[in-house]
Amino acid sequence: MTKPKATVITLLIPLIAISVVFLLGYKGFGWEKDFKNKEIVGLVNFFSVPNPLKSEAWQVFENYLAFAKAHDMAGIRTLSYQISATCNDPAKERECLTLMDNVYLFASDLKLSDFTHFAADERQIVLYTDGPTVAILFFTRDEIGTPKVLGMKFCFEDEATAGTCVKTDPSERDLDGDGWWDNVESLFY
Numbered sequence: 001m002t003k004p005k006a007t008v009i010t011l012l013i014p015l016i017a018i019s020v021v022f023l024l025g026y027k028g029f030g031w032e033k034d035f036k037n038k039e040i041v042g043l044v045n046f047f048s049v050p051n052p053l054k055s056e057a058w059q060v061f062e063n064y065l066a067f068a069k070a071h072d073m074a075g076i077r078t079l080s081y082q083i084s085a086t087c088n089d090p091a092k093e094r095e096c097l098t099l100m101d102n103v104y105l106f107a108s109d110l111k112l113s114d115f116t117h118f119a120a121d122e123r124q125i126v127l128y129t130d131g132p133t134v135a136i137l138f139f140t141r142d143e144i145g146t147p148k149v150l151g152m153k154f155c156f157e158d159e160a161t162a163g164t165c166v167k168t169d170p171s172e173r174d175l176d177g178d179g180w181w182d183n184v185e186s187l188f189y
């Protein structure tokens with residue numbers, strides 16, 4: 001029997017699947033914000049996360065979202081592993097701005113405390129949530145280990161596909177042995 005595959009939807013600056021909005025059911029995809037509460041949650045996260053690399057990656061992601069919200073492409077470039085063809089094309093500035101807005105819209109309600117799973121080595125970092133809607137953040141690491149945003153995915157698991165959205169187990173995460181975990185390199189252009 002073949003193992004059922006979990007549904008994967010990729011949300012990147014390069015590729016935004018608008019239809020995911022209707023599928024997600026992920027809590028809090030509205031715009032309502034309570035900055036005070038967010039600040040408190042941020043503080044709690046800061047003190048309860050013992051993993052400095054996880055915190056560093058999350059900080060990079062938060063800065064990335066702030067740049068996306070501000071339409072600061074130069075800022076996004078400094079934090080990204082790669083830039084989409086759309087955002088590299090001056091003639092497509094409007095489309096690029098829409099991509100930024102969508103990234104912010106989809107990601108701004110995610111919290112560090114949602115990302116209960118973490119895996120990393122010297123080349124990549126993956127943070128992901130519990131299912132059934134698994135949010136996954138992918139980062140690469142530069143020469144000195146600094147996280148660079150690679151992409152974000154939402155993946156849907158049911159009972160039959162639980163645990164199949166992300167492969168971070170050392171025995172199965174890099175089947176072609178090139179040093180990039182296969183879930184990570186699938187996001188490269």
Ligand SMILES: [Ca+2]
Pocket residue numbers: 173174175176177178179180181182185
């Ligand atoms: Ca690989």
